[in-house]
Amino acid sequence: MPNSMTVDSEPVTLIAPDGTTTDEARYRRELAPETLCWLYEMMVITRDLDAEFVNLQRQGELGLFASCRGQEAAQIGAAAAVRKTDWLFPQYRELGVLLLRGIALPALAAVWRGSWHGGPGFTAKRCAPIAIPIGTHALHAVGAAMAAQRLGEDSVTVAFIGDGATSTGDVHEALNFASVYHAPCVFFVQNNQWAISVPVSRQLAGPSIAHRAVGYGIPGVRVDGNDALACYTVMTEAAARARHGRGPTLIEAVTYRLGAHTTSDDPTRYRSAEELQRWAALDPIPRYAAYLRHVGLLGDRLEHRVAAHSARMRRQLRQVVLGAGDPDVGELFDTTYAEITPTLAEQRRQLQAELAKEA
Amino acid sequence: MTQIVERPAGTPEPSDPILTAVPVKPNLTMVQAINRALHDAMAADERVLVFGEDVARLGGVFRVTEGLAETFGEQRCFDTPLAESAIVGIAVGLALRGLVPVPEIQFDGFSYPAFDQIASHLAKYRMRSHGDIDMPVTVRIPSFGGIGAVEHHSESTEAYWLHTAGLKVVVPSTPSDAYWLLRHAIASADPVIFLEPKRRYWSRETVDTATAAPPIGRAVIRRAGSDVTVLTYGGLVGTALHAAELAAARLGWKVEVVDLRSLNPLDFETVAASVAKTGRAVVMHEGPRTLGFGAELAARIQEELFYDLEAPVLRATGFDTPYPPARLEKLWLPGPDRLLDCIEKSLERP
Numbered sequence: 066m067p068n069s070m071t072v073d074s075e076p077v078t079l080i081a082p083d084g085t086t087t088d089e090a091r092y093r094r095e096l097a098p099e100t101l102c103w104l105y106e107m108m109v110i111t112r113d114l115d116a117e118f119v120n121l122q123r124q125g126e127l128g129l130f131a132s133c134r135g136q137e138a139a140q141i142g143a144a145a146a147v148r149k150t151d152w153l154f155p156q157y158r159e160l161g162v163l164l165l166r167g168i169a170l171p172a173l174a175a176v177w178r179g180s181w182h183g184g185p186g187f188t189a190k191r192c193a194p195i196a197i198p199i200g201t202h203a204l205h206a207v208g209a210a211m212a213a214q215r216l217g218e219d220s221v222t223v224a225f226i227g228d229g230a231t232s233t234g235d236v237h238e239a240l241n242f243a244s245v246y247h248a249p250c251v252f253f254v255q256n257n258q259w260a261i262s263v264p265v266s267r268q269l270a271g272p273s274i275a276h277r278a279v280g281y282g283i284p285g286v287r288v289d290g291n292d293a294l295a296c297y298t299v300m301t302e303a304a305a306r307a308r309h310g311r312g313p314t315l316i317e318a319v320t321y322r323l324g325a326h327t328t329s330d331d332p333t334r335y336r337s338a339e340e341l342q343r344w345a346a347l348d349p350i351p352r353y354a355a356y357l358r359h360v361g362l363l364g365d366r367l368e369h370r371v372a373a374h375s376a377r378m379r380r381q382l383r384q385v386v387l388g389a390g391d392p393d394v395g396e397l398f399d400t401t402y403a404e405i406t407p408t409l410a411e412q413r414r415q416l417q418a419e420l421a422k423e424a
Numbered sequence: 425m426t427q428i429v430e431r432p433a434g435t436p437e438p439s440d441p442i443l444t445a446v447p448v449k450p451n452l453t454m455v456q457a458i459n460r461a462l463h464d465a466m467a468a469d470e471r472v473l474v475f476g477e478d479v480a481r482l483g484g485v486f487r488v489t490e491g492l493a494e495t496f497g498e499q500r501c502f503d504t505p506l507a508e509s510a511i512v513g514i515a516v517g518l519a520l521r522g523l524v525p526v527p528e529i530q531f532d533g534f535s536y537p538a539f540d541q542i543a544s545h546l547a548k549y550r551m552r553s554h555g556d557i558d559m560p561v562t563v564r565i566p567s568f569g570g571i572g573a574v575e576h577h578s579e580s581t582e583a584y585w586l587h588t589a590g591l592k593v594v595v596p597s598t599p600s601d602a603y604w605l606l607r608h609a610i611a612s613a614d615p616v617i618f619l620e621p622k623r624r625y626w627s628r629e630t631v632d633t634a635t636a637a638p639p640i641g642r643a644v645i646r647r648a649g650s651d652v653t654v655l656t657y658g659g660l661v662g663t664a665l666h667a668a669e670l671a672a673a674r675l676g677w678k679v680e681v682v683d684l685r686s687l688n689p690l691d692f693e694t695v696a697a698s699v700a701k702t703g704r705a706v707v708m709h710e711g712p713r714t715l716g717f718g719a720e721l722a723a724r725i726q727e728e729l730f731y732d733l734e735a736p737v738l739r740a741t742g743f744d745t746p747y748p749p750a751r752l753e754k755l756w757l758p759g760p761d762r763l764l765d766c767i768e769k770s771l772e773r774p
Contacts, residue, residue, distance in 0.1 A: 183552030208517020238510035406689035
């Protein structure tokens with residue numbers, strides 16, 4: 066149980082980079098074998114679909130994509146640790162989170178293809194649409210957590226933000242509101258070291274992002290973001306705290322963005338090959354695979370099953386993207402207000418007339 | 425009992441609150457009318473929440489929210505930390521989960537820190553969720569000048585919100601309209617920016633809380649006339665009516681005054697019918713002239729009614745400077761004289 070007035074700089078690590086278990090004494094969690102295997106399966110699928118998204122962008126099928134390669138353990142570990150009745154508030158790099166929550170591939174692809182903004186259909190899965198203006202959605206997570214308090218639910222909300230977002234005023238306001246109202250909200254920061262080209266050292270001068278929790282009087286936890294088991298465990302505890310009325314937690318998952326910021330970015334302009342190699346050696350997926358082999362859960366059978374599932378998902382993604390038509394432009398007018406305004410109805414007629422002339 | 429229904433049939437439950445207030449016709453100031461509307465909306469629908477700076481313990485700096493925390497408890501009317509972006513940001517999250525937030529931004533000039541949450545999220549959430557999510561948020565903002573306030577307390581912000589698709593923008597001019605437009609706003613499935621004219625906060629009239637006033641999206645002709653149409657809203661409706669009386673008494677001009685009430689959705693039908701009748705229009709608003717709502721109205725009138733016009737559409741507005749210090753505001757604000765100058769100029773044309 067972390068003390069809210071001190072934060073340990075040493076990240077919680079349950080699986081060492083070589084796949085062996087650590088002697089971490091603060092957290093210990095025995096997971097069911099099927100849960101352990103599920104985490105692995107979802108991490109591999111995330112990695113593979115992420116690569117497919119990048120390919121599809123390179124082939125001109127998607128306008129842009131923000132790869133989460135390297136952050137699969139943080140995303141899958143955190144998202145797997147909460148209930149389906151809990152609400153997730155993703156930023157835009159949360160492919161793993163969205164896949165784990167069961168967001169359908171057409172909805173996932175829509176944003177990157179430029180077919181629709183945000184997240185059509187996301188909320189049916191208790192997941193907010195993706196939020197691109199950095200940090201702003203942390204306040205929505207707090208508001209939704211305050212709603213849960215008033216609705217008498219025991220659900221929690223999770224704000225997925227990055228290291229850059231912790232510099233914004235909205236994230237400060239969100240942490241402050243959440244702590245003042247004891248809102249059942251977990252702030253899960255993926256510190257992937259870079260906000261496009263700006264290193265985390267330029268985002269804060271304090272000892273760590275997690276240390277900021279002290280000022281809010283809430284627990285701050287640093288966790289090894291490349292250790293799926295540690296992320297799962299730390300998130301499980303934070304969610305339980307929130308669920309039991311003990312308020313928010315700030316989690317800093319220390320990880321690394323192995324890919325570019327987006328497909329439009331060239332990271333060689335701002336970070337060294339040496340740094341990339343150093344972090345590539347800490348890749349969360351081989352580490353977790355080694356752990357599963359170590360505990361006797363990963364053999365040929367699971368490998369084949371996961372590979373087949375992943376290949377099937379990749380094919381589906383390609384089919385979804387290549388077969389996607391454009392949305393009806395009328396939906397733009399129909400979804401601006403619950404009931405179209407007279408002015409907008411007139412503009413809609415104008416566009417219809419333009420289209421009729423072209424036809 | 426009057427039912428407020430703004431939600432089209434078939435959209436997912438909630439709203440449609442049934443009024444449970446005892447039908448009475450109290451004599452109320454605008455502050456009291458707004459307070460009554462909040463009270464009645466909270467009593468009718470337990471999903472309605474009121475929050476902001478100083479709204480609970482103090483009852484609001486203008487006492488608009490007086491008694492709500494005592495009556496409905498601190499879960500439903502609560503003070504927030506001093507952070508406007510968060511006040512709107514949590515409203516988005518609360519609405520996402522089906523509640524009906526009515527946040528207060530204490531003064532117009534302090535809505536700017538919340539601009540990102542309003543423009544990037546509140547206004548866009550319905551579209552971004554492909555129509556799945558209602559945003560029944562009413563952001564109340566004590567607004568406009570004329571009360572001798574310090575800097576940042578007299579701003580006209582409507583043009584910003586009117587340029588933001590997805591928002592409704594409502595400005596009441598009387599206690600009765602303040603009551604009813606706020607009830608309609610709280611019942612709306614879309615976000616409403618509710619701009620309260622501070623200078624009319626202490627105006628008083630009999631408010632019929634049993635008979636609903638026209639809904640959002642409908643303008644009202646406050647004074648009929650055949651010579652020229654004055655289009656205005658909020659605190660300046662009273663100013664325009666006063667000027668119209670003067671003009672009638674001293675000069676025999678028959679000035680029609682249209683109270684727009686709702687700037688988006690705009691009741692252009694009422695505007696067009698009036699301007700078609702008089703052939704002349706003057707728009708009046710406090711905010712700076714350039715790209716103020718008068719610019720939009722003038723553009724639309726000439727687009728749709730060019731051949732009905734006897735004179736150019738003129739604008740009686742504030743100037744393109746920052747809002748002045750209190751001792752200069754009477755010179756800066758459009759008053760009866762500036763309006764009558766415009767009307768005279770309009771009537772001079774053949």
